[in-house]
Amino acid sequence: MGAMILRRLAVAVFSLIGVVVITFALTRVLPGDTAAYFAGPAASREAIEQLRHSLGLDKPAAEQFADYVAALARGDLGNSLTTGQPVLSDLLSRLPASAELTLLGLLVSLAIAIPFGILAAVKPGSFVDHACRLVTTAGVSLPVFFTGLLLVYVFYFILGWAPAPLGRLDVFLSAPPTVTGFFLIDSALAGDWETFRGALSQLVLPVLTLAIFALAPIARMTRAAMLAVLTSDFVRTARASGLTPWSVLITYAFRNALLPVVTTLGMVFSFLLGANVLVEKVFAWPGIGSYAIEALIASDFAPVQGFVLAMAVMYVLLNLLIDVLQGLIDPRARTAT
Amino acid sequence: MSERPPRADPAVPPQLTPAGGPAAxxxxxxxxxxxxxxxxxxxxxxxxxxxxxxxxxxxxxxxxxxxxxxxxxxxxxxxxxxxxxxxxxxxxxxxxxxxxxxxxxxxxxxxxxxxxxxxxxxxxxxxxxxxxxxxxxxxxxxxxxxxxxxxxxxxxxxxISMIFQNPRTALNPIRPVGKQIADVLIRHGGAGRREAPAAAIEMLRRVRITDPERRARAYPYEMSGGMCQRVMIAIALACRPKxxxxxxxxxxxxxxxxxxxxxxxxxxxxxxxxxxxxxxxxxxxxxxxxxxxxxxxxxxxxxxxxxxxxxxxxxxxxxxxxxxxxxxxxxxxxxxxxxxxxxxxxxxxxxxxxxxxxxxxxxxxxxxxxxxxxxxxxxxxxxxxxxx
Missing domain, CATH: 3.40.50.300 (P-loop containing nucleotide triphosphate hydrolases)
Known part of the structure; x- marks a missing residue:
């Protein structure tokens, strides 16, 4: 198991090198002249050239790349031209907002999708099965920005149950003292239940938006995997041994069905990282997704590179986590390369 | 994610090809x-x-x-x-x-x-x-x-217990065989939770598996077909069926x-x-x-x-x-x-x-x-x- 993790980390290093090269190249070929953009429309040609020089943009690409890698090695992701802050501190301060949203979305979708998928597989053709099919079809066919807007329209505009989709906390509440950066956890630690409720009510709609998006593939995969496992020989053996239905369903069937489900989970989480960008925009969520979009529009390279790099690192770590989970569930995966 | 889940068609045993008539x-x-x-x-x-x-x-x-x-x-x-x-x-x-x-x-x-x-x-x-x-x-x-x-x-x-064909697929692939024997023993009161592992090893010994202590922790994929069938026999006979x-x-x-x-x-x-x-x-x-x-x-x-x-x-x-x-x-x-x-x-x-x-x-x-x-x-x- 330990050897497998080390091997995976070694492979991950190469993926990360690739990501560094590609993000650098990609941001250089994007249309838009950063120097001209920041010098402003009234700037003279000399001013723009001066700015270009001070930003190091007039150097050859190879030299710029070397500078970039050298800075990366020092943990320096560069400065954002729009916020004027180091990209690293910008990302770190915004990451908890995104993480809280994404993780909650994933948890909620798991809590709904897995029991749903199991029930649908246990009674194929039943009401639950049809409901499962309906929800999963809806989940895959609705884009997140649409689901998000629809939820805002219904629950905020028409019904007035949800607060305005304007960030993590109502303007009248102050953020809890930072411990983890997760408002729910920090406010609970501080014992500030008013803030907790406020943060929770802001979270409901965006979390639901992400959950609806994520639960479709999870429920589908759970149902399919359970159907396959329930007709397998070893479940028949378990039944023929008189084991209780619960034991057959959970210890024998579900644990085996978990393998494809966990694989799907990794995929779903990576989709969520992407979907997050749109959801943050719809709900004015101050996360890294909306940060990256604003930077992209402003041709501000450093934050975009930092964002893509951060995503890549998260993705690599996520895949490692999935592999470790697989190994914990399936002894055969521990030795496989 | 585009593949459809397998249909829950009433799976008819493959050997049965088709249809019926009045009771002869x-x-x-x-x-x-x-x-x-x-x-x-x-x-x-x-x-x-x-x-x-x-x-x-x-x-x-x-x-x-x-x-x-x-x-x-x-x-x-x-x-x-x-x-x-x-x-x-x-x-x-x-x-x-x-x-x-x-x-x-x-x-x-x-x-x-x-x-x-x-x-x-x-x-x-x-x-x-x-x-x-x-x-x-x-x-x-x-x-x-x-x-x-x-x-x-x-x-x-x-x-009544049953042994199946193709023993390698008849055992749970991700559960040690000793535990699978113990599951049946515990379920039917053949052994308590604490004694079950030892009782499972004893069953493996009865079906003449060498080094039963080590084999009890093995998974089916680590064993041969004959070995798996011995485990199946151990499961079947664990509770002394009639x-x-x-x-x-x-x-x-x-x-x-x-x-x-x-x-x-x-x-x-x-x-x-x-x-x-x-x-x-x-x-x-x-x-x-x-x-x-x-x-x-x-x-x-x-x-x-x-x-x-x-x-x-x-x-x-x-x-x-x-x-x-x-x-x-x-x-x-x-x-x-x-x-x-x-x-x-x-x-x-x-x-x-x-x-x-x-x-x-x-x-x-x-x-x-x-x-x-x-x-x-x-x-x-x-x-x-x-x-x-």
Whole structure:
């Protein structure tokens, strides 16, 4: 198991090198002249050239790349031209907002999708099965920005149950003292239940938006995997041994069905990282997704590179986590390369 | 994510191809004298097989009288049908046989004859599309076919246990084998949670697995097929059942290991007085390890006799053909016979009373409408209007 993790980390290093090269190249070929953009429309040609020089943009690409890698090695992701802050501190301060949203979305979708998928597989053709099919079809066919807007329209505009989709906390509440950066956890630690409720009510709609998006593939995969496992020989053996239905369903069937489900989970989480960008925009969520979009529009390279790099690192770590989970569930995966 | 989940189609056992008809009139006339020449004409190949029987007196005679006194399992008039898109498959009809205490009975027949369906019906683990439509199966005061599911769950694995073919897939791939044995022990009160691991190791030792302490922690993929089947036997015998059903226990196992597995299986059964129903298509195996043979064809029991009688004097034309089609050590390939025709379409609404009629060269007109079941010799049952 330990050897497998080390091997995976070694492979991950190469993926990360690739990501560094590609993000650098990609941001250089994007249309838009950063120097001209920041010098402003009234700037003279000399001013723009001066700015270009001070930003190091007039150097050859190879030299710029070397500078970039050298800075990366020092943990320096560069400065954002729009916020004027180091990209690293910008990302770190915004990451908890995104993480809280994404993780909650994933948890909620798991809590709904897995029991749903199991029930649908246990009674194929039943009401639950049809409901499962309906929800999963809806989940895959609705884009997140649409689901998000629809939820805002219904629950905020028409019904007035949800607060305005304007960030993590109502303007009248102050953020809890930072411990983890997760408002729910920090406010609970501080014992500030008013803030907790406020943060929770802001979270409901965006979390639901992400959950609806994520639960479709999870429920589908759970149902399919359970159907396959329930007709397998070893479940028949378990039944023929008189084991209780619960034991057959959970210890024998579900644990085996978990393998494809966990694989799907990794995929779903990576989709969520992407979907997050749109959801943050719809709900004015101050996360890294909306940060990256604003930077992209402003041709501000450093934050975009930092964002893509951060995503890549998260993705690599996520895949490692999935592999470790697989190994914990399936002894055969521990030795496989 | 684009692949569709597998459809939950009523999975019909593959050997069952199609459709049904009115219940054939199976007149049961036990003990009636055969209408034709009683002197059996010994078919050419049967004596060869008989040679393979172990020499000396065979225990069956004693076992058989015990069987009549108080059978371990008595199946009567069992009928099972499967609903399919193409119609109702009458998979079993009027299936009846008994398994005496300590007796080892072979259930033989070709693929699709209903051997496994019989076992699944008795265990109550038929596929959702299958339904028991008639019959009783008395087992120690319980009718297995009509008992509530809760009662059956208490019986399965404790009083009746089952071994399957292809042992490598029959075990949970991600659970150590010792735990799988312990699961059954704990479920049926054979051992407490704390003693179960040790009891599981003891069971592995009983099925002669070397280094059982280490093997208990192994996963099925780390073991050979024969080893996995030993584990299956350990699971099956863990709670000291009264009846063991083995569904083609040597299928999917290396030929060299098959005899070892059968020796172990029948040895342990005889040693602890467990009755056994061995499902097989291998007549040589049945003759070597079993006391009595029940021959099935297209969902009917066609003949039921002690091993020696059956191999010396098969009375049903199908059994005789089956014996002729069994390879023996000193027969060349050219001598080997095959049985013409194939199983009838069991979805047909106009199934003849005798389902062998289409392949039989001794068929009478009466075989279309009625079928006589009789005891043609002591404890030798045959379902044929024109037996050999």
């Amino acid at each position: 009139d199976l007149a049961v006339e036990p003990g009636e004298a055969p209408p034709l020449d009683t002197a059996p004409t010994p078919p050419g190949t049967a004596p060869n097989l008989l040679d393979s029987l172990p020499p000396g007196p065979i225990p069956p005679a004693a076992a058989f009288s015990a069987a009549q006194a108080e059978p371990c399992l008595a199946v009567r008039d069992l009928a099972v049908s499967f609903r399919t898109r193409g119609g109702t498959v009458k998979a079993l009809e009027q299936v009846g046989f008994t398994v005496g205490r300590g007796e080892i009975v072979a259930l033989v027949g070709e693929s699709g004859s209903g051997k496994s369906v019989t076992a699944y019906a008795l265990m109550g683990i038929l596929d959702a599309a299958g339904e028991v439509t008639a019959g009783t199966a008395q087992f120690g005061g319980t009718d297995l076919l009509h008992a509530p599911e809760r009662t059956l769950r208490g019986i399965r694995g404790r009083d 009846l063991l059903i083995a569904d083609e226990p040597t299928t999917g196992i290396d030929v060299t290991t098959q005899a070892v597995i059968m020796d172990l299986l029948t040895g342990l059964a005889r040693e602890s007085g467990v009755s056994a129903l061995v499902i097989t298509h291998d007549l040589a195996l049945a003759s070597e390890y079993c006391d009595r043979v029940v021959v099935m064809h297209a969902g009917h029991v066609v003949e039921d006799a002690p091993v020696r009688d059956l191999f010396a004097h098969p009375r049903h034309p199908y059994t005789a053909r089956l014996l002729a089609a069994t390879p023996t050590g000193h027969a060349s390939l050219a001598d080997l016979a095959s049985i013409p025709g194939s199983l009838p379409d069991l979805r047909r609404p106009d199934l003849p009373a005798c389902r062998y009629i289409g392949r039989c060269d001794r068929a009478l007109d009466s075989c279309q409408v009625s079928l006589q079941r009789r005891e043609i010799a002591p404890s030798h049952l045959v379902a044929c209007n024109n037996p050999l």
